[in-house]
Amino acid sequence: xxxxxxxxxxxxxxxxxxxxxxxxxxxxxxxxxxxxxxxxxxxxxxxxxxxxxxxxxxxxxxxxxxxxxxxxxxxxxxxxxxxxxxxxxxxxxxxxxxxxxxxxxxxxxxxxxxxxxxxxxxxxxxxxxxxxxxxxxxxxxxxxxxxxxxxxxxxxxxxxxxxxxxxxxxxxxxxxxxxxxxxxxxxxxxxxxxxxxxxxxxxxxxxxxxxxxxxxxxxxxxxxxxxxxxxxxxxxxxxxxxxxxxxxxxxxxxxxxxxxxxxxxxxxxxxxxxxxxxxxxxxxxxxxxxxxxxxxxxxxxxxxxxxxxxxxxxxxxxxxxxxxxxxxxxxxxxxxxxxxxxxxxxxxxxxxxxxxxxxx
Amino acid sequence: xxxxxxxxxxxxxxxxxxxxxxxxxxxxxxxxxxxxxxxxxxxxxxxxxxxxxxxxxxxxxxxxxxxxxxxxxxxxxxxxxxxxxxxxxxxxxxxxxxxxxxxxxxxxxxxxxxxxxxxxxxxxxxxxxxxxxxxxxxxxxxxxxxxxxxxxxxxxxxxxxxxxxxxxxxxxxxxxxxxxxxxxxxxxxxxxxxxxxxxxxxxxxxxxxxxxxxxxxxxxxxxxxxxxxxxxxxxxxxxxxxxxxxxxxxxxxxxxxxxxxxxxxxxxxxxxxxxxxxxxxxxxxxxxxxxxxxxxxxxxxxxxxxxxxxxxxxxxxxxxxxxxxxxxxxxxxxxxxx
Numbered sequence: 023x024x025x026x027x028x029x030x031x032x033x034x035x036x037x038x039x040x041x042x043x044x045x046x047x048x049x050x051x052x053x054x055x056x057x058x059x060x061x062x063x064x065x066x067x068x069x070x071x072x073x074x075x076x077x078x079x080x081x082x083x084x085x086x087x088x089x090x091x092x093x094x095x096x097x098x099x100x101x102x103x104x105x106x107x108x109x110x111x112x113x114x115x116x117x118x119x120x121x122x123x124x125x126x127x128x129x130x131x132x133x134x135x136x137x138x139x140x141x142x143x144x145x146x147x148x149x150x151x152x153x154x155x156x157x158x159x160x161x162x163x164x165x166x167x168x169x170x171x172x173x174x175x176x177x178x179x180x181x182x183x184x185x186x187x188x189x190x191x192x193x194x195x196x197x198x199x200x201x202x203x204x205x206x207x208x209x210x211x212x213x214x215x216x217x218x219x220x221x222x223x224x225x226x227x228x229x230x231x232x233x234x235x236x237x238x239x240x241x242x243x244x245x246x247x248x249x250x251x252x253x254x255x256x257x258x259x260x261x262x263x264x265x266x267x268x269x270x271x272x273x274x275x276x277x278x279x280x281x282x283x284x285x286x287x288x289x290x291x292x293x294x295x296x297x298x299x300x301x302x303x304x305x306x307x308x309x310x311x312x313x314x315x316x317x318x319x320x321x322x323x324x325x326x327x328x329x330x331x332x333x334x335x336x337x338x339x340x341x342x343x344x345x346x347x348x349x350x351x352x353x354x355x356x357x358x359x360x361x362x363x364x365x366x367x368x369x370x371x372x373x374x375x376x377x378x379x380x381x382x
Numbered sequence: 383x384x385x386x387x388x389x390x391x392x393x394x395x396x397x398x399x400x401x402x403x404x405x406x407x408x409x410x411x412x413x414x415x416x417x418x419x420x421x422x423x424x425x426x427x428x429x430x431x432x433x434x435x436x437x438x439x440x441x442x443x444x445x446x447x448x449x450x451x452x453x454x455x456x457x458x459x460x461x462x463x464x465x466x467x468x469x470x471x472x473x474x475x476x477x478x479x480x481x482x483x484x485x486x487x488x489x490x491x492x493x494x495x496x497x498x499x500x501x502x503x504x505x506x507x508x509x510x511x512x513x514x515x516x517x518x519x520x521x522x523x524x525x526x527x528x529x530x531x532x533x534x535x536x537x538x539x540x541x542x543x544x545x546x547x548x549x550x551x552x553x554x555x556x557x558x559x560x561x562x563x564x565x566x567x568x569x570x571x572x573x574x575x576x577x578x579x580x581x582x583x584x585x586x587x588x589x590x591x592x593x594x595x596x597x598x599x600x601x602x603x604x605x606x607x608x609x610x611x612x613x614x615x616x617x618x619x620x621x622x623x624x625x626x627x628x629x630x631x632x633x634x635x636x637x638x639x640x641x642x643x644x645x646x647x648x649x650x651x652x653x654x655x656x657x658x659x660x661x662x663x664x665x666x667x668x669x670x671x672x673x674x675x676x677x678x679x680x681x682x683x684x685x686x687x688x689x690x691x692x693x694x695x696x697x698x699x700x701x702x703x704x705x706x707x708x709x710x711x712x713x714x715x716x717x718x719x720x
Contacts, residue, residue, distance in 0.1 A: 065578040165668075179669045209441040210605060211666045214649030218665055236579055239608075239651035242658045262655045280583035282612030284650045285657065287632050292612070294587050295580035298548055 024055040027198055027230050028077070028115075033090035035069075035076045042303040046072040046085065048254035054198060059224055059231040061245035061262070063238060063277070067299055069254040070234045074200045078117060079107050094198075112143045116191035120203035122183035126175040132186050133159075133171030139190045146194075158189040163219060181212035185219065192229065202234045217243055238281055242266060250274045253300050253310040256330060260337030270339040270346060272315045279357070293357055309342065316356035317348045397468060400567060400599050401430035401453060406462035408448050412674065421673050422448040424623030426462075427702060430567075435593065435600040437614030437631070439607055439646070441670050445623040446603050450569045453601065454486050455479065466567070484514050487560035491572035493552035497544040503530070503555055504540030510562040529558040533588060550581035557588065561596070569601045574609060586613060607650050611635060616709075619643045622681045623673055625702065629710035639705040639712035642666075642682050680715065688716055 035047035047069045054060050062070045075081050077092055079099060092099040094114060102110060119125045127135055133155045140151035159167035162185040175183060184204060191199050201220070205213040221244060224231055233244055241248050241262065248265050250258040250273065258271040269275045279293035297314045300306055306313050312322040321342050330338045333346075345353075406426045409419035422445045430436045430453075438446050451457040453464055455471045463470050471482055487510075490496040497506055507526045516522065527537035533554040544552055553573065560568055570589065574582040586609065593600060604610050610617060611631050618628040619642065627640040638644040645664040652658060666685045671677055677684050679696040689695040694715050704710065705717040712718075 214663045238653040242653050242655040243651040280580050282608045284608040292583040294583035
């Protein structure tokens with residue numbers, strides 16, 4: 023068993039807005055081992071990015087860590103002084119963001135920006151840092167690195183910018199790299215290049231990675247373990263193979279079936295999750311997924327939320343029902359999705375009425 | 383929903399091809415001497431058949447959105463012809479143009495930018511009806527409510543403003559607006575790209591339901607190949623202003639003929655860790671070149687893993703010819719050899 027690098031325990035992050043308290047992260051616990059790649063998946067607003075920003079204490083106003091511990095190598099990040107946290111960011115944990123254009127300074131040369139990331143953290147002297155820049159750009163496979171250090175961000179293409187961001191993230195040799203949707207803004211062929219690069223770097227440098235994404239395919243490709251989040255809570259967690267083969271939480275199950283696969287030859291209907299994610303300032307009672315769950319039972323609505331219980335070796339899920347207890351015919355019914363029948367009837371009614379043209 | 387079971391009802395006695403694009407060009411001059419231009423669409427031949435969904439894929443900057451704007455006559459072509467339902471829309475003006483426009487509508491990518499924030503949903507949906515003088519005022523109001531119901535929204539929402547809706551709901555409004563005037567052809571330009579996965583699934587299912595019900599023809603443009611394959615009957619792949627391959631959705635995946643198609647397909651991760659472990663993506667070198675000065679010969683040759691350079695690939699532009707399966711065409715000197 024590898025050494026635990028990061029341990030998040032019962033983290034609560036809340037936003038104090040005029041409309042009430044938004045529980046963005048609501049009691050999240052997980053860990054990242056040294057050298058491993060952990061995927062954090064969920065839809066927008068489920069709290070995955072806020073979890074990452076909490077770890078780095080970079081929460082935007084009016085967000086606050088209300089309770090919980092974030093242990094990194096035995097030190098609690100939530101208790102660090104400003105001095106300590108500056109040292110922690112970059113040196114221990116670095117983060118790369120979705121949009122490489124807005125996260126780079128447009129008026130500073132790429133090389134200079136990477137150099138700054140190093141000198142700001144006192145790990146390397148200025149001369150040493152300057153020498154490392156080219157080496158770093160080569161490591162992330164930027165061609166002609168020697169001449170490109172003098173380029174400005176606008177002279178880099180999207181993929182190259184993301185490589186530069188990764189170089190910057192790795193510049194202080196952190197032991198954990200948090201990547202928030204690192205490939206979402208990129209084209210598919212470039213996305214493939216970046217995925218491959220991240221795999222190689224993980225192997226070469228042994229940097230642990232926390233990959234935040236909504237893309238299940240990316241998780242399947244890059245991660246060893248996965249955490250599924252919904253409405254600020256972890257609903258399922260386990261080894262990637264296990265989660266993809268036998269997801270136990272209905273949300274994970276639906277999420278996996280709501281994306282079309284490029285290798286499917288039949289046009290099955292996609293499982294669509296009805297409704298919208300809940301308003302986090304007024305979450306529903308009971309299990310937070312129950313209003314959208316296709317396998318809901320009475321208990322889900324009234325009983326307090328179920329706990330994260332072990333359902334298989336290394337796999338935990340937060341559900342009263344669990345997919346393995348759902349009858350096969352109910353699963354088939356859910357796959358068909360209610361939308362189609364309903365919509366079809368309405369459509370018929372309306373076509374009959376709107377026949378006449380008035381001409382254009 | 384399989385192609386086989388819905389095809390017969392759909393194909394009427396008329397021409398099976400609804401949109402026929404022949405040698406379409408669109409160049410955007412960028413000033414300066416020497417007549418430099420962005421060759422966004424640079425000689426495209428393509429047909430869209432009645433009742434089908436044609437998927438159009440390619441990386442950003444390959445010209446797919448420009449092509450969509452040419453087909454819907456939102457932009458004039460630089461050269462070439464686009465036949466819609468037997469009429470050359472590049473030559474239509476005035477009333478003739480208006481009549482054709484009514485048959486083609488568009489659904490846009492960004493549900494936040496494509497709805498006027500100062501109009502109520504009712505006004506947004508009624509505008510196309512007013513524009514084409516459909517029915518009486520009362521009938522239009524009724525139609526607006528039907529449209530909302532049609533796309534799964536509450537018909538009493540007519541007095542609400544777009545900001546009161548979520549992204550997925552706004553995209554439904556965009557779809558309702560496109561359906562308002564009973565078009566036969568709808569261009570979906572990245573219609574689900576901005577949506578969350580579970581919401582995207584709802585919209586994809588809705589688009590399929592509407593197509594079946596109204597015998598719609600779709601041009602579905604997206605960079606997400608998995609979504610395109612899921613929705614389309616046939617798929618066309620564009621690279622740097624040209625169509626490089628067209629085929630049935632399964633043929634193109636099972637035996638792609640163009641090395642670009644092959645690389646594009648192999649680069650998409652599959653949500654299955656077991657498949658992922660064995661997947662060997664063909665990683666293309668570099669990125670898409672500038673459409674101002676496209677490479678000589680085959681445009682793909684600088685990135686192509688099988689190009690013979692110097693040789694035929696860097697000198698001669700390959701024509702779009704039948705290769706592989708029936709109804710499959712590819713523009714490559716060494717088609718099928720990648």
